[in-house]
Amino acid sequence: MTAPDAARDLFIALTSHAPTGVWSAPGRVNLIGEHTDYNDGFVLPFAIQHRTYAAASLRDDDRIRVASTFAADPVQVSVADLDTLFPGAGAPTVPEWSAYVLGVAWALRALTPDAPGRGFDLAIASDVPVGAGLSSSAAIEGATASALNDLWALDLDPVTLARAGRRAENEAVGAPTGIMDQMASMLGQPDAATFLDCRTLDAVSIPTGFAPAGLEVLVMDTKVSHSHSTGGYRERREACERGAALMGVPALRDLGVGDLPRAAELMDDVTFRRVRHVVTEDQRVLDTVRMLREQGPRAIGDLLIASHASMRDDFEISVPELDLAVDTALATGAVGARMTGGGFGGAAIALVDRDRVAAVSDAVRHAFADAGFGAPHLFTVTPSEGPRRDA
Numbered sequence: 001m002t003a004p005d006a007a008r009d010l011f012i013a014l015t016s017h018a019p020t021g022v023w024s025a026p027g028r029v030n031l032i033g034e035h036t037d038y039n040d041g042f043v044l045p046f047a048i049q050h051r052t053y054a055a056a057s058l059r060d061d062d063r064i065r066v067a068s069t070f071a072a073d074p075v076q077v078s079v080a081d082l083d084t085l086f087p088g089a090g091a092p093t094v095p096e097w098s099a100y101v102l103g104v105a106w107a108l109r110a111l112t113p114d115a116p117g118r119g120f121d122l123a124i125a126s127d128v129p130v131g132a133g134l135s136s137s138a139a140i141e142g143a144t145a146s147a148l149n150d151l152w153a154l155d156l157d158p159v160t161l162a163r164a165g166r167r168a169e170n171e172a173v174g175a176p177t178g179i180m181d182q183m184a185s186m187l188g189q190p191d192a193a194t195f196l197d198c199r200t201l202d203a204v205s206i207p208t209g210f211a212p213a214g215l216e217v218l219v220m221d222t223k224v225s226h227s228h229s230t231g232g233y234r235e236r237r238e239a240c241e242r243g244a245a246l247m248g249v250p251a252l253r254d255l256g257v258g259d260l261p262r263a264a265e266l267m268d269d270v271t272f273r274r275v276r277h278v279v280t281e282d283q284r285v286l287d288t289v290r291m292l293r294e295q296g297p298r299a300i301g302d303l304l305i306a307s308h309a310s311m312r313d314d315f316e317i318s319v320p321e322l323d324l325a326v327d328t329a330l331a332t333g334a335v336g337a338r339m340t341g342g343g344f345g346g347a348a349i350a351l352v353d354r355d356r357v358a359a360v361s362d363a364v365r366h367a368f369a370d371a372g373f374g375a376p377h378l379f380t381v382t383p384s385e386g387p388r389r390d391a
């Protein structure tokens, strides 16, 4: 069954009637610019064809019922509960999948306190792989925000909806993430990546040119699961904040590669390497945008490779499975490859000639089997559109 049908069927099982509509939002792949978003820096993600669907209707009372194919039981609260459900950053008080939905409802209510928020029923189904670093959570947030924006007649713009999604993630779920994933999902366009300045939230659509160049983006999901509400992500963020404070700047965005020698003198080795990753990664995003514009996607391979090395050696967020996927793809002729997303598991991407996708995929499968790793999930993605109403 397709995900939109699953969302609709689940909605009918929950309510015994058809939904008013079905809304969807995509997951994302980050082409380059990792852990730069919460440093006010640059990112270049694109929305993918995998989407999360929310079938929804308003109710006549103030109850909220949310159901998901991820979970056996629906969650019920009242609209009034939203005001007290998420007191601020910390452990969620509802099951995690529902905190993404209820957190968005809460953030939208906080943004529009005078709007007459009403109860709703909402059922979620998704074909975005969960735990793969492809922003299944931002897709839930985007689908929910789009549904409520229409049902509650809020008329909010995509950037405001993205901010509400991020607020849900930070304060309802308790994951200290940046704004990249929500913006990537909200601003997705076919055949283009979103070049985002995470300080100003200025976004420019950059044609990727993958298809005309005969290239595919192969996702290599290691199936090593990760979570950004726990340890490593938060620690990396704190190291970046420490580095910025030692350099006397508001955020690492304010440093350039020319500042690195001074940074090396001022901080311990670990903090310095975290800073060096972010500063050089910001530069790689700018270089990638320039290369895409001037020479096309074949020219960005070395930047992707350098990005992976920086995450592996300086930021230390890769895992052996990600390194093996990247190394194997490159050894089998990929133009470039790197892990994508927050790290500590999840997926890597490889930019591969269309007629080499099968060979690279076979090589990665064999390398994983030889290393005794679990089988990876391999599939190609294309830059795709942002949220939409499907029915």
Ligand code: GAF
Residues within 6 Å of the ligand: 030, 033, 034, 035, 036, 037, 038, 177, 178, 179, 180, 181, 228, 341, 342, 343
């Ligand atoms: C995760 C976060 F949600 C993003 O905000 C970003 O920091 C990313 O990790 C790393 O680039 O996806």
